[in-house]
Amino acid sequence: MYKILCKDGNAKRCQLETVHGTIQTPVFMNVGTVGAMKGAVSTQDLQTIKTQVVLCNTYHLHVRPGDDIVKNIGGIRKFMVWDKPVLTDSGGFQVFSLAKLRKIKEEGVYFNSHIDGRKIFMGPEESIQIQSNIASTIAMAFDECPPHPATREYMKDSIDRTTRWLARCKKEMQRLNGLDTTLNKSQLLFGINQGGTFEDIRIEHAKKITDMELDGYALGGLAVGESHEEMYNIIEKTMPYLPEDKPVYLMGVGTPANILEAVERGVDFFDCVYPARNGRHGHAYTNHGKMNILNKRYELDDKPLDEECSCPVCQTYSRAYIRHLLKAKEMLGLRLMVTHNLYFYNTLMEEIRDAIEKGCYKEYKNKKLEGFKEEM
RNA sequence: GUGGGUAUGGCGCAGUUGGUUAGCGCGCCAGAUUGUGGCUCUGGAGGCCGAGGGUUCAAAUCCCUCUAUCCACC
Numbered sequence A: 001m002y003k004i005l006c007k008d009g010n011a012k013r014c015q016l017e018t019v020h021g022t023i024q025t026p027v028f029m030n031v032g033t034v035g036a037m038k039g040a041v042s043t044q045d046l047q048t049i050k051t052q053v054v055l056c057n058t059y060h061l062h063v064r065p066g067d068d069i070v071k072n073i074g075g076i077r078k079f080m081v082w083d084k085p086v087l088t089d090s091g092g093f094q095v096f097s098l099a100k101l102r103k104i105k106e107e108g109v110y111f112n113s114h115i116d117g118r119k120i121f122m123g124p125e126e127s128i129q130i131q132s133n134i135a136s137t138i139a140m141a142f143d144e145c146p147p148h149p150a151t152r153e154y155m156k157d158s159i160d161r162t163t164r165w166l167a168r169c170k171k172e173m174q175r176l177n178g179l180d181t182t183l184n185k186s187q188l189l190f191g192i193n194q195g196g197t198f199e200d201i202r203i204e205h206a207k208k209i210t211d212m213e214l215d216g217y218a219l220g221g222l223a224v225g226e227s228h229e230e231m232y233n234i235i236e237k238t239m240p241y242l243p244e245d246k247p248v249y250l251m252g253v254g255t256p257a258n259i260l261e262a263v264e265r266g267v268d269f270f271d272c273v274y275p276a277r278n279g280r281h282g283h284a285y286t287n288h289g290k291m292n293i294l295n296k297r298y299e300l301d302d303k304p305l306d307e308e309c310s311c312p313v314c315q316t317y318s319r320a321y322i323r324h325l326l327k328a329k330e331m332l333g334l335r336l337m338v339t340h341n342l343y344f345y346n347t348l349m350e351e352i353r354d355a356i357e358k359g360c361y362k363e364y365k366n367k368k369l370e371g372f373k374e375e376m
Numbered sequence B: 001g002u003g004g005g006u007a008u009g010g011c012g013c014a015g016u017u018g019g020u021u022a023g024c025g026c027g028c029c030a031g032a033u034u035g036u037g038g039c040u041c042u043g044g045a046g047g048c049c050g051a052g053g054g055u056u057c058a059a060a061u062c063c064c065u066c067u068a069u070c071c072a073c074c
Helices: A043-048 A058-063 A067-073 A092-097 A124-134 A152-177 A199-211 A228-241 A256-264 A274-280 A319-327 A331-358 A361-373
Strands: A002-008 A011-018 A021-025 A027-031 A054-057 A086-089 A102-104 A109-112 A119-122 A138-140 A188-193 A216-219 A248-250 A269-271 A283-286 A289-292
Touching (some): A011 A331, A027 A331, A058 A086, A058 A119, A058 A124, A086 A124, A092 A102, A124 A138, A152 A188, A188 A199, A199 A216, A216 A228, A228 A256, A256 A331, A256 A361, A274 A283, A274 A331, A319 A331
Parallel strands (some): A138 A188, A188 A216, A216 A248
Antiparallel strands (some): A002 A011, A102 A109, A283 A289
16 A cells, blocks of 8 residues: 655655545645644645645544544544544654653553643553544554653663553554444554664664554654754664655654755655744745744735745735734734645645656755745 | 822833842844644843932932823812
């Protein structure tokens, strides 16, 4: 079901066939943590901005509305009215991002809910059960995303536990996919490689999880504070130890430049909160770099966010108007910014796929990176 | 008209018994943010403290006059 269509250097143009449709890679998954894109972007809007996969979060959906409710309604895709693939993150990242609200034990993680403080236990089995209830297309293994920097000792203990958790995830997934009551019996499971910036730990871990024969693999624990060079180095050093006939997902990354570099090193899947979060905060991504629309210089600017962009927002609204909406804290401003940014990212991925097919990825990448450095 | 209150950056306010370069919130101007808590954080600009005079080594702070404004009463 995962096919390599062509390669250009290490850059891969592939497709992943799933029960919910075929994903063309490299792909940027659009983050909709609680079953909704932030910024009032509807799943109807997603059709026009070329979204292929929506990423939801296990922990967040478990806390609210509850995965039992999602299952009762018929799964997350029916719930949010989105018939294409959905990937659920396992809650592993919340081990990192909600560090003050949790305790890690061998059996799993004890959280205090960020909503009402109540105790929540999530281990590998629970995470997979929740993801099965949500009925996403792809489930992620429950891991620990270790902090950066971390000592060698901490990192070794952490990835050993993550490996043990992965075995439990796989076992639970096999059990659930065999039950008649399961909504998506073809749910895929991706394992997550960890090891921080320690090359040898990364490689050792990559070998171990490759042996466990999962449907796909992810590089986790990157873009958590290390430099870009360290991140690119880890990708380069680790990729040879992950199977080439399986998709690879670089979790939580990143900027358009990060994505261009990672694709060149063979990565298929990406996701990042940047286009949505930075959009809400006034940053528009354009072919000429990142623009802070809140800056005074755009007060009277009647040009679109990006003159080379053909998204519905750029066809209609001016920088000055969008700036005004954000200043006035109008919801429409957030929506227009996020819509444009997601369209920009999705279009970037389309161009990347096209460049790989044409065998001119390197030239495309360099030209693109030059453009990002230009001043508006 | 009488009595009382208040005048401090664009707005709203702190400024202790007078004591070094007058603070705070919002706003403004910038910057961060990488498997999302519609957040949060970090910088920066901007004030002859209503006007004039006096007391004092020293006044946003005490005294006098004026101006503006608010409240109550006639």
